[in-house]
Amino acid sequence: MTTIALYNLKGGVGKTACCVNFAYLSxxxxxxxLLWDLDPQGSTTFYYQVKPKLKGGIKNFITQASDLEEAVMNTDYDHLDIIPADQSAKSLDVMIEEMKHSRKKxxxxIHTFKKxxxxxxMDCPPGLSVLAENIVMAADIILMPVIPxxxxxxxxxxxxxxxxxKELDPAKLTCFFTMVDLRKNLHNEIMETLYKDKHFFQSYIPYLSDVEKMGIYQAPVEVFARSSYAAQCYRDLWAEIKEGVL
Ligand SMILES: Nc1ncnc2c1ncn2[C@@H]1O[C@H](COP(=O)(O)OP(=O)(O)O)[C@@H](O)[C@H]1O
Ligand SMILES: [Mg+2]
Incomplete structure (x- = not known):
């Protein structure tokens, strides 16, 4: 099992868009x-049109890790399950106190899902917190979208x-450019500088309206615009990420 966290200190950089698309491609x-929506804003959960489970099907209060397994729901797609944001929020409320004492909480x-x-x-909320520290400890790879x-x-x-x-393993940090507009000199210059940094993947995601349309279709790009340039970009980047981890 490989755990990938879409993380950035910053919000609105395309973490959720990428998480939704990479999980689908996987x-x-x-x-x-498994797609775990850790952001209480619940955007990933929204994109996958997850409906609440039938009454009684799920615990109202998650008090321990093993309860989280009951929060896993099917999506409309084969091989893809999700822990929706409302269930994560309950479990995180419980866990965050323990996270203060253990970075490995x-x-x-996550180990319970190994088999x-x-x-x-993991679609992560922004910020540098005890949760962020736990996320880095838990993930094999931190995938960070960076707008140039x-x-x-x-x-x-x-x-x-x-x-x-925090003495976290810097080898876990991998980045890629997102919302790229190559007509802008600044984007070109910043990309050229940061590409010298070994943390960046070569493939990048341009600024494309098909990505924004995910909100209208409530689906990954591959589902409603398979032959689009946006879908191709996500496939290329996913292929590069896979090459690095498998
Ligand atoms: N490559 C892109 N091109 C155009 N719009 C994008 C792109 N990536 C994300 N967006 C849009 O930008 C906004 C923020 O993206 P989102 O993935 O929710 O960011 P985050 O999860 O980092 O807060 C959303 O409205 C999304 O549709
Ligand atoms: Mg998000």
Missing amino acids: ALDGYKT LKNV DYDFVF TTLSARTYEMVKSFFKE
Whole structure:
């Protein structure tokens, strides 16, 4: 089982868009895939049109890790399950206190899914918190979308400092460019500089309206625009990520 966390200190950078698409592509490859929506905003849950389970089907309060297994729901797609945001929020409320005492709390919880899944994707909330620390400890790979702008580049440096300060493994940090507009000189310049940094994948996601349409179709790009350039970009990047982990 490989655990991949879509993470950035910054919000609105395309974590959810990427998480939704990569998890779908992983399942399409035939890998047993679990998507865990850790962001209380619940955007991933929205994109997958997850409906609440029947009354009594799920515990109202998750008090321990093993209860989380009951929060796993099917999606409309083969090989792809999801822990929706409302269930995660309950479990995180319980776990966050314990996270303050153990950086491995989340890692231990995820371990319960080891026998059932090939890939676990975590869509993470922004921030540098005890949760972020737990996420880095739990994940095999931290996938960080970076918009090639001055502020995003600065955030990237802050995340690297966070890794150093908390003595987290810097080899886990992998990045890619997103919302790229190559007509902008600044985007080109920042990409050229940061590509020298070994943390970045070569493939990137441009700024494309088909990505925004995910909100209208409530589905991954591959489902409603399979032959689009956006779908091709996600496939290329997913192929590069897989090459790195398998
Ligand atoms: N490559 C892209 N091209 C155009 N719009 C994008 C792209 N990636 C994300 N978006 C849009 O930007 C907004 C923020 O993306 P989202 O994935 O929710 O970010 P995050 O999860 O980091 O907060 C959403 O409205 C989304 O549709
Ligand atoms: Mg998000």
